[in-house]
Amino acid sequence: MSESSVATDSAPDSAHGSARDTAGDRDEAVSRAAHATTVHTEDITLGYGDRTVVDALSVTVPPGGFTVVVGPNACGKSTLLRGMARLLRPTSGAAYLDGKSIHTLPSREVAVKLGVLPQSPTAPEGITVTDLVGRGRSPHQGWFGRWSDADEKAVADAMRATDTLELADRSVDELSGGQRQRVWIAMALAQRTDVLLLDEPTTFLDVTHQVEVLDLLADLNRTEGTTIVAVLHDLNLAARYADHLVVLSEGRLVAEGAPRSVVTEDLVREVFAMPCRVIDDPVSLTPLVVPIGRNHVASESRTTGPADGDVPSPAESTVTSESELREIVEEPVAVISDKAAPAIDAETRRFLEASPLFLLASGAPDGTVEVSPRGDESCSALILDEQTIAFADRPGNRRVDSMRNILRNPHVGMLFLVPGTEHTVRVNGTAAISRDAELRDRFAVKGTPPELAIVVTVTEVFVHCGRAFSRSKLWDTATWPSPESLPTAGTLLKAHAALRDARRAES
Template identity: 55%
Template sequence: MKTAHLLKTNNIVAGYDKKIIIDGINMTIPINKISVIIGANACGKSTLLKTLSRLIQPVSGEIVLGEKKLTDIPPKQLARVLGLLPQSPVAPEGITVADLVGRGRFPYQSFFKGLGKKDYEAVEEALEIMGITNLANHSVDQLSGGQRQRVWIAMALAQQTDILLLDEPTTFLDISYQVEILDLLTDLNRNRGTTIVMVLHDINLSARYADYLFALRKGKLIAEGTPSDIITEELIKQVFDLDCQVIRDPVSDSPFIVPKGRHHVSC
């Protein structure tokens, strides 16, 4: 199991072009667990994830990784501990699967050296974990959506970080691929102890796969805890403006949301 690094925020405020998107969030990411950030569209989920990864600098507040402020950690050192898979990444035209996954080894390379033995071993392991070893020499352009998403996750795995942030890793995938990807991430978490933080749209998949949930509304953290502890009809109404009934998932025994009627969901 990896060395555990605690990731937490202290009253962070962040946004774009002087517009505040997330406002005063305090959160501590559970170590070696799967956490999912939930909330309606445009409520700040992706902004929060980008701020956690240092793609966005907070207007105020601070993020702490281990015993250091995120701003005090050199980029390559940070990239060895914390990895980010953004929403809908774009691969260079014509690149092969193995070459794209190999780019996850950037934090370990010097300017004058290419991939070494440890790098190739890390790439091979990532391909094997994601079940795409047979696709190593294929062009990423030729793959299905589900296969491409496996490749992107493999690239993040090759980075061999303690913490992995994923922004909607199942978006635009059929339900079978969604479950497949989430099962693979669960195996990664259980087998390697990787701390995983995801943004997911599907509340029932979030409740099924998450050890811990963070619920946002209009840029504020309004609830956190295990799915069984916080998923209630009142919370779903507050977060998604949706009237529902909460029952137990017959397969996972996690909370399962059954909408009572059609609603326009907005943040």
């Protein structure tokens, strides 16, 4: 199985929302759902000649997941992928496909289940785009290579998905690097395997096509259940698209798991030798790595570390006062901008009463949390007084798990949102489930009260960053309240401070 003839699975029809219209396609989809192909390595050691690149590495690829392998140059990413694809024989250990050593399986059996796009594939001289993409169908054809309607559909769909149909009659030799890369990806998609291994699939592509290719792979993974394993250099794209990251350094596994648990400033500094800040991507809310170089840095004190050999002790490096903290962090942390106030002040009440949605989070004793989004018109939550909030548990909007959690653990948190604003208000308190008739009558709709109401005794109120919700599509913008009618984050902060000062004076 040569590198230039190995390709991968395609679900371009699903990527474009098309329905499968042949019995063969339907049978293929059912078969994939019934049996997810598995890929893993056990103590695999790989190298070239006497040089070991991957050393006793054990990795399990989550079936049906989107896995991305990241790490610095020459850390073994591509070598690991070549070992998984049986393009490189291990010196010890093994790669497994459905529990069997991949090097013991017949080539056709492997090619039907597993497709590969290597880093630098080579095409026969003079081959056209259509012929090259068509080679992805070889594993599905008999000894005489008969071309079926399913083959034609798979090739056409793969080329349509990768925007290469207009190149169909062109020679691959004539194409630009980006065009050639998209043709190779089309060949991989046309193979239609359960597992797709791609080594730097965004190489030579401009930003637009990089995102389009990764979106295509994500669609394939989500709609067809195809297991995707890709090597990427761009850590931010990896964190955005992967649901499982594998981080390598010097041929060894450093970390693996969900991007939010893996991508940290310490890890980037350790693995990539790069100081950075890790923040939330404003579009995807996945980790976003902001590199820190020698130039164009706002504050030198944020990046300057101790001189070599002059490492301070933990006690010497401890921040002990807010003034010392402000020397390092000039602005309040974006996520929580204020210390909690003990009750609901007038400005906060004005904000809460304008909120058409709040998120209720209730915690069970075992530490699990149930989050219940509740959309309603303004004043769906009643502010009874400065220490009490109530809301109805309406038919059709009941979350039994949250109610059970309240019985087990009454401590709850509520996040009040107003579309179009860049701040929210967080309220913490103790909840109780009430059957009080007078209270339930206040929530009556067309004369019918709810069966239950929730009463929350407020213990903390503070301002949250709400940028993630500022472009919410839950409501039509025409219904949004005017920003001028709402207190700003600064107004809320001052009101909270005044309330805290008043409470301290009283005590």
